[in-house]
Amino acid sequence: MGNTLIVGRGLKKFFEIKTGLFSRKRLNVKAVDGVDITINKGEVVGLVGESGCGKTTLGRLILRLIEPTDGELYYNPSEEILEKIKNGEKISQDELKKYSIFHMGKNDVRELRRHMQIVFQDPYSSLDPRYLIKDIIAEPLRSFGWDSKDAYSRVEELLKSVGLGPEFMNKFPHELSGGQRQRVAIARALALKPEFVVLDEPTSALDVSVQAQVLNLLDDLRKELDLTMLFISHHILVVRHIADRIMVMYLGKIVEIAETKEIFKNPLHPYTQALLSAVPVPDPKTKRMKIHLEGEVPSPVNPPKGCSFHTRCKFAFEKCGWTANELVEYLRLVMDPTRNEELKGNILDEIEIVSDTELIMRFKELENPGNIRGVIDKEKINNNIRAFYGIMGIEASGKEVKIKLYEPKVPELKNVGNNHFVACFLH
Amino acid sequence: MFDKMSDSWKPRIENFKITMKILLKSPASAIGLIIVLVYFIIALLDQVDPYILGITTNVNTLIPNYVNTAPQPPSWLTNPWDFSLPFGTTYPGINLYDGIIKAIRIDIAFSLFVVVSGAIIGIVLGVFSAFYGGWFDEIIMRLTDIFFSIPYLVLVIALGVFLGRSLEILSIGLIILWWPIYARVVRGQALSIKEQTYVEAARASGVKNSRIIFRHILPNTMAPIFVQFSFDLATIVLALATLYFIGFAPSNSWLPELGFLSSIGYEYAIVGDWWTIVFPGFALMIFALGMNLLGDGLRDALDPRLRR
């Protein structure tokens, strides 16, 4: 058998949302937008990113708790399939039905739950308030046909392995603290002795001291049971503690993957750098660097073209996917002759967006067409208007000035050596 | 084994105790609970053995006394130690004590039947329409809309006119009208429960849909159902009484019913025989009051925010 436990290619999940109370228009939230993922046996992979970037959705997708929009996902794939994926060969429908989690029938997916489990983010809502702890943990066992006596004795074992005494069997969730609840959730996930567990922000709702307890517990369990884990968190320092490899996610896409040490020593993607710099370190002497991000995450309904990070990237340049509508406001600002004297005599009438990569400025009067390029270049440098980097050419004819932009291209994950992948045109 | 059983019941009993504690903390709901218990005990005793309550007959009709049809005042008015006719009699010579006790049983039984059947239909439809959504949900919801827009008196009267005026027809009419409330309440509740992580967690544990619906979603929708249930028990009794009072009684029956007794008494009360309406009227009112007080109390006691 191979060493690869999970392989996903082109995973996508779009959520359909209604726009208004009465409107019929539907929009897609691109929660996960083309993710390739490989997880090896016995490995802990960390997944970090801001909230809303699609981490939870990806986790749920891998377990097929939600229906995918597109993509293929294999659990424990054979060498043959791996080879085919590697070479980009087509995989036949029959094979898909048999091996791809996304194409399997309902019963096969249910069978897979024995091997793949999840621990949810919020320990307060992930336990049914009307169930006793023992029944919560026994639930997966019962649903796979264990009788109650065996199930309860296994529950006792499980409780012990997550550091809780048998007296917890007959308690209700509301009698437990957050840390204890999260332990119960972990025990439930481990009940069927799975090989693979998704941990969705298992410590985000917990205090530092409780977080330390849970992290240590996970560490022990992992060694003991030889678990493979996908550890999701928005807190990169927590991920560093436990993960072998880290994937950084932004707006539904993976932007960087590397070994933990490597990513901290040599973060390549500007987003990873920003994320690292934003983390407050509990040490008054290390000052937070100020390359944190301006603005907020763009809406996943309409993510920016090209590199989706370009709206906030400090290094964005020509190729990063600027579109015409991002330039309009800036052009209007700088074409003002009171702002830039070189443009005296030019009176701007309107700006028309022809396509994503082309726009036309119409002037009422155009006396100094030659200075436009110079002004744009000057403003680009002086006021750091990065959108102007997207300009490929400027043509003046009559009273019109046509501006052409570079074709937006999406950066692909690229190996830069050392098993370090990054999706950025800089590398 | 027995030990284990009792262990797992302990926390449940504990939980129940907490609910009762919160319920009894407010005097209003404590009074409501006592009233409701008294009524139910009366109904139960009457069912088991009416003689315990000092009733003279055990037939299910009012027994007129054509020898002395005029209403007689309660016996203790003339002789304070005479309780042979505690509530007096009403036309035509009906012993009001007998009548009211029996009426309480019949009214409660009728109301329970209607509300329980309506609730079961509504709960099942509501929870399925919330869980599966889609066209099924759409149909159920439009149906409830239609039923909500019909005034219940009109529908019941219409049914009675076409199908005959019997208690069975009445109850069917009321059930048809009453399930949509439960469907709505359950659906609303179930929609939010469905999104709870523990439902997803159950799915991730390989639990089948039917079990998710009946063991996870349904039990968690029950709190507002209980509240609705207690309000409705009162409402149905009142509705039945209203129908009798306006004269829409099942034809030529002498069924003991509080509204019916009130409607007979009404004419005599005008001419001064106050007891003919006061006793059946109060019996009705206090029951409705008790049920409503209890419902309000339950709403608080079952509120998860108060249980931390």
Add this chain to the structure above:
Amino acid sequence: MEKQPLLIVRNLKTHFVTWKGVVKALDGIDLEIYPGETLGLVGETGCGKSVTSYSIMGLLPPTQGTIVEGSIFFNGIELTKNVGKDVIIKYKGKKAKIKVNRRAYNKTQDFLNKIRGKEMSMIFQEPMTALNPVLSIGYQLTEPLIQHKKYELMMRILARHTLGDKDFEEIKNAVFGEEKERLMELSKDPLKYALIEQIKSIYYRKDLTSLQKNELLNELRKKKGISRFHLSVYKKIVESKYESIFFKIPLLSSYLMRPLREEANKKAIELLRMVNIYEPESLLSAYPHELSGGMRQRVMIAMALSCDPKLLIADEPTTALDVTTQAQILDLMKDLKERTSASILFITHDLGVIADMADRISVMYAGNVVENGNKMQIFYNPKHPYTRGLLRSVPTEETMKSKLHIIPGSIPNMIDPPKGCKFHPRCEFAMDICSRERPPMKEIEEGHYVACWLY
């Protein structure tokens, strides 16, 4: 020179009555905040951080809990005069009941209202609960200004229209040259202060070139949009300080209010700009649920700052936010502190955040302050076993791939807390005395206090 603390909290005890028993949420805490400093309050869930802030603000829900003992002095004024009179917890054996004396309670609230939202304001842990969901952001920002800040709004208008060119130039130069002392001096004149404020808001804008800023300044000096009548009445009102009379005459008042409403809008926009919201005009008509978490928190901060408070209580202002947004808000708060010179009580459970923000730190455990000192003392020389444990349980570079330090057990129940030192069941150094007597606060180096029998 010894500075007087702005806020002094002494032996404060706040209890809640629940059906399970009395929750001793605060069990005698002491705090001091000096003018211009940021005091960090750290501790884990349920240790009483929020209760501390609610107690100081007087916002405890009176039917659930109240201050039962101790005192709070703000700026030399005692806020706790009515303790034990307005809301009373009565014990009957083990059971307790809470009684609200409505008249006394209302009196307390009236008294606090004069301070709250003017000299002291608060940013809440969950911004959604503090913003009214059915009112627009614009309304929620301007209404308090119109109600309570008429005087300041009139000053702003008068400043623009009556100050001469010479004053204007002088102020402009002082602001643009960042001459702090000069500004302090000029600020003493309320009219000039009102202008400084407006010029500052232009100066600090990051999205404009200096040319555009100049243009805005010229705009400011154009005397238009208001009648002579308004100006002269405003002047009268401001000079006589009898504002109430004019604003009580029915028709006249609405006539007088109109420019003030406009001015309030301008001020609201300035406030939103101050918290780095780039297109504030469009935000004014939005409703809270349309905003992202970060935006909401900015709006909350803008509201809290609208009255130039002397003390700002920030209860976990960034806990609900992402790290990147958190970094923005923290930087914003630092900037604002420079600009406004307010003291801040910064509450958080995140040691990283506190290391970044606070000057001094108080560590809380189960309703007590167990250690306090300046930032360096707490981080590099922690003394209390709890503080040490807490600092060591954070994953850092050193702990990578090894075990984290663990404080065994969990936080105690606050109804029946452990006797003596509340930390003793979890403490690795616990001694006999620890379970019997409460350790007193002891100064172990200058400004560094610890409540532990080890010292």
